[in-house]
Amino acid sequence: MAKKFDLNDDTVAVVIGSGAGGGTLSNELAQKGINVVCLEAGKRYTTDDFVNDEWAAFLQTAWLDKRTTSGSWRVATDFPGLPSWIVKSVGGSTLHWAGASLRFQEHEFKVKTEYGDVAGASLLDWPISLKEMEPYYDKAEDKIGVTRTHGIPGLPGNNNFKVLYDGAQKMGYKDCHTGRMGINSMPRDGRNACLQLGFCFQGCKSGAKWSAGYSEIPKAEKTGNFELRTEAHVIQITHNKAGKIDGVVYVDKDGNQQKQKARIVAVAGNSIETPRLLLMSNTSMYPDGLSNSAGQVGKNYMRHLTASVYALMDKPVNMHRGTTMAGIITDESRNDPSRGFVGGYEMETLSLGLPFMAAFLVPGTTGYGPKMGKFLDNYDHMAGMWIVGEDMPQESNRVTLNTNEKDQNGMPVPNVHFDDHANDLAMRKHAFGKGTDVYKAAGALDVFETPPYPSTHNLGTCRMSEKARDGVCDKHGKSHDIANLFISDGSQFTTGAAENPTLTIVSLAIRQAEYIAKEMAKGTI
């Protein structure tokens, strides 16, 4: 039963964004009887709308609003207007996500303690521990239906996994399997089992993959406490004279500005839009933007190490058949500074279709030549993996407002500045070497070391910190400065860990909903 709330209803919780963070938080709050208005800039698509076509799907749902880049990272050269691959649609980036759902390791919540001082890195311990997170990880895994947890079987490995596994065995790696995935290995929670379509990045047409868009939002709607407004692009969060948040201004689908009043506001626009919105909401009371008294909003942008290794094998592989991310080697994810860097990385199979492979195998103007021609010509002989590693937070890696450029609403566009840290470079080099070894062991004729794609994991720009001076929000995602303002997405991450972030984002949202409900009941917010 979809509900409608009045624009002047100041008792509602407004959630900005309906992705992993916002979609989950909305549902969790609605389940607890709290009235929620979720404002989502994108449109709503169903599994029927998804298309098995890489470019068409990308153009259908990716966030293509104007953005700019700077810094020495290669993405700024190869994709200057597209720093990240995020989705603008109900469900956010969980429409395109691959489903890898890993818990952080214990030490990854306290890297400052564990790694010590790393020059140039703004490392900080999380204000929460793995122990505190465990019950929420547990709930999130159950919600998402993560394979190899809660008695859910692992997925069967596809061709790409067979090659990875063979290489892993020959390398002596101990922990290689089909991963913990937010993809149904059997029917569960009203969703189908995976049909091994191979179009996980385009929106799963069989609905086997968890997505906030069709897993969380419909459940929230059933409560009768929830309204979703699509094509509602928030451009400002407003406050009253006392400095407390009182609502948001958004542009609706007809281009008209609307003001929705609110009791609390939770921001979950992904790690570029969230700090951008806080910065754009500056007023005479908050001249540097909301929750920015420590000057931390937008800083410490992280994107995970990321790199890929694509191999040309001696026999046909047909890696595109079946799940995009079909398996993992976790042996390199430990912290072992003897390798020449702190932190670790995961190796996860990845397959792109031929259209994306041509664009991403070697991106930019150097992406051509005999070797590239040979790989693409022999696409069916290719195998591939993606490397996800912990990158170092740096204050200078940040999202700022580029006031020289305006978006379709006349608002300043976000600029994303990023330089790789020396630790990132050392880790990437190591990972390229190990990835190459895996494929050589499995019979590769040749490999490509593929540089990062536009960032799919965007993290850390409103980080949680124990002390207000070190971050933007506390351990519940509550703003250090404003009691009824919450950060509810990957922006909260104090550090990035080696694992794909979404399980942690969802766990934090479940935990935050519990906190908000409790505090609302107490009347503190």
Place this chain on the structure above:
Amino acid sequence: MTNSNISRRSFLKKAGKTSGFVVLAGGVVQLTSFNAWAAKKSAIDNHVAKTMLLVGKDMFPGKRFSDDLYMIAVDSLDGKASKDESVKSALADGVAAFDKAAGGKYIDASSKKRMKVLKSMEGEGFFNTMRGEMVNVFFNNPRVWAVAGWEGASYDKGGYYLRGFQDADWPQPSEDASPKGWWE
């Protein structure tokens, strides 16, 4: 024939592998049945078209890609040139620049020389146009997918769980690492 693009395309389809432009091993573009191209009202002239074909092929050489396939990129740009005079002149200028860099005709240069020309042109207008067309049009074409072995949309065929997602000739992983499917 009233529509030159359609007629040329159907010609290429009928003509199959042996006609159209043939790029010989040495890289020289030879024309068999070239009259078919010349007879059409193409926006771009023969020399420009021939050079574009070879540039596309030099950028992404593949043993399984026939010259007819490389024509996909040439055709696509020809279509744009016929609608936009500035595209047409940019293509002609680009080819002229490539010829100049090759110290004669690009299509007559050795493959080593041609790779040097490409390298020197990285990031330039015509280079980017050709690379963009190859990446976005050539590699987004189902005829190219079929040859390279990408099978395209799979939902309408029920995915791959019954169609070879585990048929690669590598050892079957342990049951622990890769359990049987739910349908088994």
